[in-house]
Amino acid sequence: MCGIVGLFTKSTEIEESLGRHLGTMLEQMSDRGPDSAGVAVYRDPAPSGSSKLTLFSADPLQDWEALGGELGQTFGGLPEPEVRSSHAVFVVEAEAHDADAWVRQTHPELRVMSAGQTIEIYKETGRPEEFVRRFALEDFHGTHALGHTRMATESKVTTEGSHPFSTGLDLCLVHNGSLSNHNRLREKLRREGIDFQTENDTEVAAGYLAWRLREGASLEEALEGCFDDLDGFYTFLVGTIDGFAVLRDPIACKPAVLAETDDWVAMGSEWRAISVLPGASEARAWEPAPGIVYAWERQKV
Amino acid sequence: MSAAAEATGAEVVDLAVTPLRELNQRLHAVARDGGPAHWRIVNPNGAHAVAAGLDAEIEVEVDGHVGYYCAGMNKLATVRVHGNASTGLAENIMSGRVLVHGNASQSAAATGRGGLVVVHGDASARCGISMKGVDIVVRGSVGHLSAFMAQTGRLVVCGDAGDALGDSIYEARLYVRGDVGSLGADCIQKELRDEHRAELAKLLAAAGLDHDPAGFRRYGSARRLYHFAAGNSAAY
Numbered sequence: 449m450c451g452i453v454g455l456f457t458k459s460t461e462i463e464e465s466l467g468r469h470l471g472t473m474l475e476q477m478s479d480r481g482p483d484s485a486g487v488a489v490y491r492d493p494a495p496s497g498s499s500k501l502t503l504f505s506a507d508p509l510q511d512w513e514a515l516g517g518e519l520g521q522t523f524g525g526l527p528e529p530e531v532r533s534s535h536a537v538f539v540v541e542a543e544a545h546d547a548d549a550w551v552r553q554t555h556p557e558l559r560v561m562s563a564g565q566t567i568e569i570y571k572e573t574g575r576p577e578e579f580v581r582r583f584a585l586e587d588f589h590g591t592h593a594l595g596h597t598r599m600a601t602e603s604k605v606t607t608e609g610s611h612p613f614s615t616g617l618d619l620c621l622v623h624n625g626s627l628s629n630h631n632r633l634r635e636k637l638r639r640e641g642i643d644f645q646t647e648n649d650t651e652v653a654a655g656y657l658a659w660r661l662r663e664g665a666s667l668e669e670a671l672e673g674c675f676d677d678l679d680g681f682y683t684f685l686v687g688t689i690d691g692f693a694v695l696r697d698p699i700a701c702k703p704a705v706l707a708e709t710d711d712w713v714a715m716g717s718e719w720r721a722i723s724v725l726p727g728a729s730e731a732r733a734w735e736p737a738p739g740i741v742y743a744w745e746r747q748k749v
Numbered sequence: 750m751s752a753a754a755e756a757t758g759a760e761v762v763d764l765a766v767t768p769l770r771e772l773n774q775r776l777h778a779v780a781r782d783g784g785p786a787h788w789r790i791v792n793p794n795g796a797h798a799v800a801a802g803l804d805a806e807i808e809v810e811v812d813g814h815v816g817y818y819c820a821g822m823n824k825l826a827t828v829r830v831h832g833n834a835s836t837g838l839a840e841n842i843m844s845g846r847v848l849v850h851g852n853a854s855q856s857a858a859a860t861g862r863g864g865l866v867v868v869h870g871d872a873s874a875r876c877g878i879s880m881k882g883v884d885i886v887v888r889g890s891v892g893h894l895s896a897f898m899a900q901t902g903r904l905v906v907c908g909d910a911g912d913a914l915g916d917s918i919y920e921a922r923l924y925v926r927g928d929v930g931s932l933g934a935d936c937i938q939k940e941l942r943d944e945h946r947a948e949l950a951k952l953l954a955a956a957g958l959d960h961d962p963a964g965f966r967r968y969g970s971a972r973r974l975y976h977f978a979a980g981n982s983a984a985y
Contacts, residue, residue: 719816
């Protein structure tokens, strides 16, 4: 099953309360995905020349301070970890790509959940309500955010198998559905140098998008490529540094609702998720048609 | 009768405070024990199975958007939704009327056996899938694979129909006023004769619409697919 939520802010008020709304939306989708939950939040851009990493450690005794010291020694500065449960965010004085590569190389026991200027990805197994509390979602302000509640069908219930999946710097993907050609596509993408950490089908879709973008496709072209190259059912919500995009496969078995007011644009697997937002009853609401990319972007400054 | 009911003449149930199961149990009890003939449900907020399984001649108004399977298995009752309906509106409706003033999501009136379902906005994919006697009138458009394997009943679409309309259709009759994206396997356009115009006029009137029946086209089964052809026996 799985539940998807997304919130794109159009007012300062919603920006300041982004995490609280995101948490409420996620809880509404708890029945659709009771085994894991995750969010991607776009907030507090790292200063120019620096980048942000969100890291996950399975070790409850992980010494994040020591890792900050290592990052400082390698790249300069004094990166302080902002720890939330099993995750920590570092602002590193390096390009995101270099910082990401260093962690993968030097600390294979850690997982890079996200890398970029503004993105932070948090995900864990367990009930969504518990996730919302454990990761203190109500603290987050930010420009936009995505969330997912998982009911696993294709692979194991693990932190790594939860959504969102990073698809590149400041990019991520959440998915409701199942892909049937993921094994063969994973092998093809591995030969193209795309790294996979799980046997999960959605990670393959994320890897596919990362590969297409790396090869020069625009986000829209990469998404439209899904129609030809992915076999299966999907409603995708893709997060970018500027906004998000929604895509449903042409058969469109998996649900999606979009709604918009002067203050926000929201996406949910069901209306229940959106109904909790301020002004929802007056929102313009519609079902995205299959096979069409819907995208919202903040105006670039 | 509650104070709220006295003011409007209807029994008011607020789903923000009343659990859904309690609401449905109260609505079901009317068939057994009698009770209010008019109900108004407020704050549905996308809840699933609102007013599902009714079996009494009552009128239920719902103010707001409803979730999956609203008015599913309906018998006798009239359910009116002032908002949008999610997947499976009036699924397997037996009789009575279900009206939605907004849009309906996929599989509206799926497997319906009787009664009337009216959608004043659009209905999305698979509207009337496997319908078995229900009448469906959509004032807007319907999505792809509508009336898939439709057996009996009538589907009226005042707007457009998406791809693969009536795929693998049996004996349901389809009327479309706008464009059809494509016809599904074994579904063909058929002549709109006087008896069809007459039944269409009745259906439109029942839905409170005044479109001219002459502006519709009729579609139905070519009957090439569902008969076992002895000549093909080697292929089975």
